[in-house]
Amino acid sequence: MKIGILAVQGDFEAHATMLEQLGAQTAEVRTPADLEGCDGLILPGGESTTQLKFLQEEGLADKIVKFAERGGAIFGTCAGAILLASDVRHPEQDSLHLMDMTVVRNAYGRQIASDVVSGPTVLKKEPLEMVFIRGPVIERAGPGVKVLAEYAGKPALVQRENIMAATFHPELTDDTTVHEHFLSLAKARAKQPTNGGKSSS
Amino acid sequence: MEVKKPNGSGNGSKGSNEWRVKVGLAEMLKGGVIMDVTNAEQAKIAENAGACAVMALERVPSDIRKEGGVARMASIKVIREIMATVTIPVMAKVRIGHFAEAEVLQALEVDFIDESEVLTPADEENHIWKHDYRVPFVCGARNLGEALRRIAEGAAMIRTKGEAGSGNVVEAVRHMRTIVSQMKKLTTMRDDELMHEAKELGAPLDLVRQIAKTGKLPVPNFSAGGIATPADAALVRRLGAEAVFVGSGIFKSSDPEARAKAVVKSTTHFEDAKAVLEAHEELGEAMRGLDVRQLEEKDMLSTRGW
Numbered sequence: 001m002k003i004g005i006l007a008v009q010g011d012f013e014a015h016a017t018m019l020e021q022l023g024a025q026t027a028e029v030r031t032p033a034d035l036e037g038c039d040g041l042i043l044p045g046g047e048s049t050t051q052l053k054f055l056q057e058e059g060l061a062d063k064i065v066k067f068a069e070r071g072g073a074i075f076g077t078c079a080g081a082i083l084l085a086s087d088v089r090h091p092e093q094d095s096l097h098l099m100d101m102t103v104v105r106n107a108y109g110r111q112i113a114s115d116v117v118s119g120p121t122v123l124k125k126e127p128l129e130m131v132f133i134r135g136p137v138i139e140r141a142g143p144g145v146k147v148l149a150e151y152a153g154k155p156a157l158v159q160r161e162n163i164m165a166a167t168f169h170p171e172l173t174d175d176t177t178v179h180e181h182f183l184s185l186a187k188a189r190a191k192q193p194t195n196g197g198k199s200s201s
Numbered sequence: 202m203e204v205k206k207p208n209g210s211g212n213g214s215k216g217s218n219e220w221r222v223k224v225g226l227a228e229m230l231k232g233g234v235i236m237d238v239t240n241a242e243q244a245k246i247a248e249n250a251g252a253c254a255v256m257a258l259e260r261v262p263s264d265i266r267k268e269g270g271v272a273r274m275a276s277i278k279v280i281r282e283i284m285a286t287v288t289i290p291v292m293a294k295v296r297i298g299h300f301a302e303a304e305v306l307q308a309l310e311v312d313f314i315d316e317s318e319v320l321t322p323a324d325e326e327n328h329i330w331k332h333d334y335r336v337p338f339v340c341g342a343r344n345l346g347e348a349l350r351r352i353a354e355g356a357a358m359i360r361t362k363g364e365a366g367s368g369n370v371v372e373a374v375r376h377m378r379t380i381v382s383q384m385k386k387l388t389t390m391r392d393d394e395l396m397h398e399a400k401e402l403g404a405p406l407d408l409v410r411q412i413a414k415t416g417k418l419p420v421p422n423f424s425a426g427g428i429a430t431p432a433d434a435a436l437v438r439r440l441g442a443e444a445v446f447v448g449s450g451i452f453k454s455s456d457p458e459a460r461a462k463a464v465v466k467s468t469t470h471f472e473d474a475k476a477v478l479e480a481h482e483e484l485g486e487a488m489r490g491l492d493v494r495q496l497e498e499k500d501m502l503s504t505r506g507w
Contacts, residue, residue, distance in 0.1 A: 008469050009231070009232040010228075010230075011231060012232070030469060030473075046230075046233070047229070047253045050289070079229075111310075111313065111336060114222040
């Protein structure tokens, strides 16, 4: 199973370290061709404005949307969650529109408000440790969007079918729960006989 | 691909969660370009070009070099305007050792503080004790010993000093190569040799031992000082820089908007010569550079701090 990690800008290495620890093969994605053969794709943390410009200029935005439509698993953390949202505010910003939700950027304030907290999750009994760095808030999760974890009464980790988004950074903790869940989505896709990514490799 | 986990960092930071979010923000800036700006208009140009952060300062280094005088923290009004204009992180510089300027910038809630040799040092012996702050710090270094002293003081990011405002990449290359080769050397040493090496480097033993194991700094390692073209950015990335700072190179060139975009492009695609070529197409003149060998010791910014 191969997981692509968008390596335009941001903490792509932290995701790679965690995925490799879990036995997954990883590939840095900078061009549309890099996405070939991937069963899953991570959109890491970083600056969403910087990443979005790149996706649009390199023709990666369309390719990622098609990847999702063909059933590819996608997980966006922080900036990645902003890229996935259907509605971005504070300020308004274009996106990939792959998850029906409203996201407010830098909702907690500047870096000085960044913190490590914990919140309840359906993925395990204990609360999930969450590292927020200039994090966004999910103000609204649309119908069909499952909330997998919450912080302060707001969704912090959500999933709809093959797409996941987190407003925090599970890749900056020692807890692999969230990435394991993502790999189970990617694995389900890797097993499909009509897997577009696999057949091209 | 070792990721900085606070518990393993052994740097004695108080409050490991605080350390994690400081280094965490540095992690988020990897692969990107941080641009020097002196006003809100330039900040907007930088953001539109794809900068991952901006550095607010009063004058770009090449002007500081030309005009002389004491270079201090930027005007609060200007920093505020920049903070209100862009959504990307805003950094600002303080003088080496000037902890009161740092407290002001923390109260202002800038996202990152650069304790910088580009400004006139306020203290010729002591750097700021950076563990005392919630806002993360970046510091310059010319070699591994200097980098580890700054990390021990609480810097959450290291950048090469290079020679700011020179438009000449030679010092940034020298510093990056020095740091990388000194780290490589540590990985080949026996445990019983590390104490002597720590003494030679003037660096804390626990950090020296850690690098002997990982071969990497425990915080992100960026490059700065003299980067003026897309190929300069690709060069320092190839030598090990995880992101780049561009100072005078952008807004002292004949075409700031195009150049800012081109440097961002080549920083991301640093291993793809075709992309770096594309970044160079249609660029006008780069800033006029200085031969650093012609500079006198008193004119070198990189020798400030230790």
